[in-house]
Amino acid sequence: MVIFVTFAQTISKYMKRTLLCLLIAGLSLAGSAQTRKNIQIPNLHGFVTLKCDFHIHTVFSDGTVWPTVRVAEAYREGLDAIAITDHIEYRPYNGDLKTSHNRSYDLAAPVAKAAGIILIKGSEITRAMPPGHFNALFLTDSEELDQPDYLDALRAAQKQNAFIFWNHPGWDAQQPDTTLWWAEHTKIWEQGAMMGIEVVNGTEYFPEAHQWCLEKNLTLLGNTDVHDPIQAHSDFADGTHRTMTLVFAKEATAEGIREALLNRRTAIYNRETLIGEERYLKELFEKALDIKVEKTNNTTVRITIKNNSDFIFHLNKTKHDERLVYFRNYTIVPQGTHVISVRLQDGAQGGDVNFCVENLLTQPNQGMPYSIKILP
Amino acid sequence: MVIFVTFAQTISKYMKRTLLCLLIAGLSLAGSAQTRKNIQIPNLHGFVTLKCDFHIHTVFSDGTVWPTVRVAEAYREGLDAIAITDHIEYRPYNGDLKTSHNRSYDLAAPVAKAAGIILIKGSEITRAMPPGHFNALFLTDSEELDQPDYLDALRAAQKQNAFIFWNHPGWDAQQPDTTLWWAEHTKIWEQGAMMGIEVVNGTEYFPEAHQWCLEKNLTLLGNTDVHDPIQAHSDFADGTHRTMTLVFAKEATAEGIREALLNRRTAIYNRETLIGEERYLKELFEKALDIKVEKTNNTTVRITIKNNSDFIFHLNKTKHDERLVYFRNYTIVPQGTHVISVRLQDGAQGGDVNFCVENLLTQPNQGMPYSIKILP
């Protein structure tokens, strides 16, 4: 990755020669250059699949890293876009840090540009429950969101054409026993200020919120809400990936992401699980796999499945013609090729190999049904 | 990877139904399908770079795995070709195992074919020092090599047009203090029965043998000599690779490999080190890297290096025009992009950025010199 040098703005006299050295040093010391790795995820027909994290903190609220670190992390993990969303109302370090709400974005922006990462300006409106926390994306001036009344804050975001979503709706610190929808949420939703919900926060999944998204046509989002260095949570080098929102965009730009979010073309990728509408998950599944069905003789069928993606798929057999004898459950590993055998019994000539893909959630806590057809 | 099923040859009556189940089971239980990963290594102009291991054991000599395991390991690690080279004279399990010298090849061949791995028939002629151990590749009948006199064994291999090389010439069990060339080696070499030397065995490098190859025009080889499951030594999943011979072949076939070996178009890849002739290592280096040189102003030059390979390169500055100020040493990481800064001092307009690539050994224990030119 390109290695970025930061220059001091003011140079006192005796520092001059030092800085000359530091400048060169900055380049050569950073020998531990960053490597960008990509998770293999297919594009959809007409859309590019963008890997995004829309909920991230820095020292400018209660995070523990400088904003540029967030870009370096995103670069390393092959992300396409991030939003830094520092809290408006909670800034524990403001005794030490000057706190324009725009500052973390401004510091990260040039580095993001150089690294080819789409940086979206965001902020987190941070209130007690109800209504809890909300992220506003695509802001032009975060300062405007610093309002005593949360409704005013949301309105300020709307005035900037922000995309707004409810964060961690089932966070136990605010909803100790159950994930509740409060009257305030109805109000916010009715005034058009809730366009999506963070159905996964960190690695925690909120099935009730998944249901609300289906009922109310809200966009599904999954983000890290990372405060510490990302490696404290997931070690990309070790093969674990951060939670992300997959955005199916017409183009790889901030505007492309906004259009896709507004039209609910997203899926959530949380550890082994994908959460989204059936039309998107089904296409991801089919684009990820090459499936070949061959009869080896009258009673045996060989299904060869080549997984070209980094997804894993867990299949569980569902109701089926019992004359087709096949696996009870089966795991398709990332980048693996599998040969599955089906036995045709008692005169069966063909039929449907039915199963549920357990880790593709098209409904709350419910996998996606799928069939592979064996022609007679 | 394709999952291979082994069938029992004879089915006693009461086993019938069991086997029917095992057949299906073989396919579905082996859910832990193999994933093939590739090390990114560039091809050379006119040649495909094949990743090969020409020294491998199984239970048919003193190894501890069934021959098919060797194919599965090679598949998983992205190798193109292997030779199983069981000892002719040392078969500690022959009280338990029938011991045709051709058997390990015969068992592995159909699996290799299905997996797309080139399997080369080989054997290891196993004698005390002098002359030590020799591998013969491209055999048609290993049985012929079972001869009391080692010269007869070598002659039998030559009669089959084998490619023959001296294994682990500095193995301390046979050469306790120094790596010696004995009169017997001169004799073997003069009769054309030593065409190469295993300059790296496991991860051990023999610089004296490297020198002999240069002097006598012998092919450089590096192999694992693996006896146990390969993961007991190198964990490919963890990013460590086995020692291998890179073969620059006109075509990816056994015949293509033989032609390349006979014409000494090889390099050895041992941990971070490549060993080979300068013409090959230089081309690998240049094909691996995109190098861009830009003057940012009168006194500063920015060299951007993008490494498209999985190789690492360690650069150490060598003698140079001191008006060019640059790194003392620098590491180019696998798949990384680096920006290196060069300062032009005291009126220098351009010049050569000279360094040695420490881990590209073109001479025994000696790195490859290289220059990046800055035009005035």
Add this chain to the structure above:
Amino acid sequence: MVIFVTFAQTISKYMKRTLLCLLIAGLSLAGSAQTRKNIQIPNLHGFVTLKCDFHIHTVFSDGTVWPTVRVAEAYREGLDAIAITDHIEYRPYNGDLKTSHNRSYDLAAPVAKAAGIILIKGSEITRAMPPGHFNALFLTDSEELDQPDYLDALRAAQKQNAFIFWNHPGWDAQQPDTTLWWAEHTKIWEQGAMMGIEVVNGTEYFPEAHQWCLEKNLTLLGNTDVHDPIQAHSDFADGTHRTMTLVFAKEATAEGIREALLNRRTAIYNRETLIGEERYLKELFEKALDIKVEKTNNTTVRITIKNNSDFIFHLNKTKHDERLVYFRNYTIVPQGTHVISVRLQDGAQGGDVNFCVENLLTQPNQGMPYSIKILP
């Protein structure tokens, strides 16, 4: 680990000097000495917790490694005991291998002794369903089990005082749709030849079989059924462990294990999950953790939990006094120390922090309830 040298039994004349060298070589080449690592699991009151795998194959049935490899793997992974249980009726390599059913044990035994691993002599009776496959442990002569009728095979094992258990009862190759208990199993059980069931095979859990164990007082077992090198399935170096049966034994001997198996003092450790009777899982949980409860003021309680084991525990809140506000779910990581905060509301002075430990299965698919008491 001690490095073992195998000697050829017969030395032809010209091999003499070679072998002398090989002998020394065997020792020095095997430089990749084995390191034994231990999973931290507490002992129970009066019992030592032994880590065991009672279902393992070698080339002497349809496995792919020499028997000694199984001992080396067990050593490296910190196991205390293994049983090699090659199939009686399924030996695909018997065209190549002499096939006394006792041979794999005999080959592994001296190596196990030197490595301090308890090696239990076993065999797998391998039939179609019903009744499927059964493992017999603590055999004296496996040859006696080679009988046309499976009932005779089981009787032969009983005559040797074997501990016998039903393997992979829900293996889809034999039970394609549901895990069924057949009339044959009742018969076997009634004649005392089914003393336990393999409730976990590989990483597959059979909840129906878990239920049968509870109802019929059968011993719970979890084993790998490994055929390939173990690293093809779980990479201990990477922090994943193989499935194992934890045996709570009075002494670390084969006899101690037998006594514990007969008295059902076991638990199964499968990835993050433990399966067993509540009395054992509860004690493991309590011995693994140091729990300290402190009131920091009238309304806040701090619970400090130090996990001294390598287990992970997933806690989910259950029904509770709603005046105690605490986490909804919480994960206690291996070797980690956690501070959990409980808020006392509306005048509560104390009460029970109730939760379910989701990954301690005391009933089929059901976690273990637990409470931490806050004294008023």
Add this chain to the structure above:
Amino acid sequence: MVIFVTFAQTISKYMKRTLLCLLIAGLSLAGSAQTRKNIQIPNLHGFVTLKCDFHIHTVFSDGTVWPTVRVAEAYREGLDAIAITDHIEYRPYNGDLKTSHNRSYDLAAPVAKAAGIILIKGSEITRAMPPGHFNALFLTDSEELDQPDYLDALRAAQKQNAFIFWNHPGWDAQQPDTTLWWAEHTKIWEQGAMMGIEVVNGTEYFPEAHQWCLEKNLTLLGNTDVHDPIQAHSDFADGTHRTMTLVFAKEATAEGIREALLNRRTAIYNRETLIGEERYLKELFEKALDIKVEKTNNTTVRITIKNNSDFIFHLNKTKHDERLVYFRNYTIVPQGTHVISVRLQDGAQGGDVNFCVENLLTQPNQGMPYSIKILP
């Protein structure tokens, strides 16, 4: 690890309920509790071996993390002591951050106390070459070091009884071609303001500086100089450790460390290498290993070596009685047990097994000689 909550100092009215929730949340969200792991390194006779890193940056100079992160990293990696040493003269973020030179220490101190990490107050005096950069440890007020003249800065540190050492003496940004000792260094050394040298910075070793330490009785130090999150450089979870100074202290306190530094009781641990005086490295080697020598018969000796440490040792045979036949080179792996065979030839009854431990550097780039005695 204890999870630390930071509270906002001022609570505006509408934030009240939010904060109450955040407080509890802070505790439960931080579920990713830290695990402390220890590298196994033996203590020396009369001294405890403390793992220390004395050169660390935060956002309060040109690092990228908040000071508390440094404590969390140290905790996780099993370190005993760290010094945060932000630059006095180079603070690129001081447009955003209030910049008392004491602030990073003050922020980290309470967290360090809670975590049981010894936090040493330090600062880096940051000048062009000569004289380059110097770290001052055990300061009471870093503000005093902010002086136009570097000699005044050093004097201010001396007045506070600081331990002062020269950082990265061969840093190529300041010493482009060779590691030079300048007249200024003589001056500093003569006035007692250079008590040690950072012979390893990051993973770069400066053999010239090693030599100067030997000649001038200076303390050897090795530190990370980390600016980014530590995992960007070394992944402790993956088995790589950061560079550290091992301090052989009479007690595990800041005062104990100072006394040991002043008396040069240190060693540097850089990847596989240890650098230090022979008396310390030899004792570490002997305390790490159990060595047992047995004659198995008249001509064979078995040396069993059990490595109880996480160190690796690379042995290379040196000049020896050639009647003792043994390995040419040998690697003793961490926590491994090895059996080494020695053959006694031509009537030898005993003698010395001589070798050099290549990765224990007692002189610049030179390993430590060692002998294992075989009694007649």
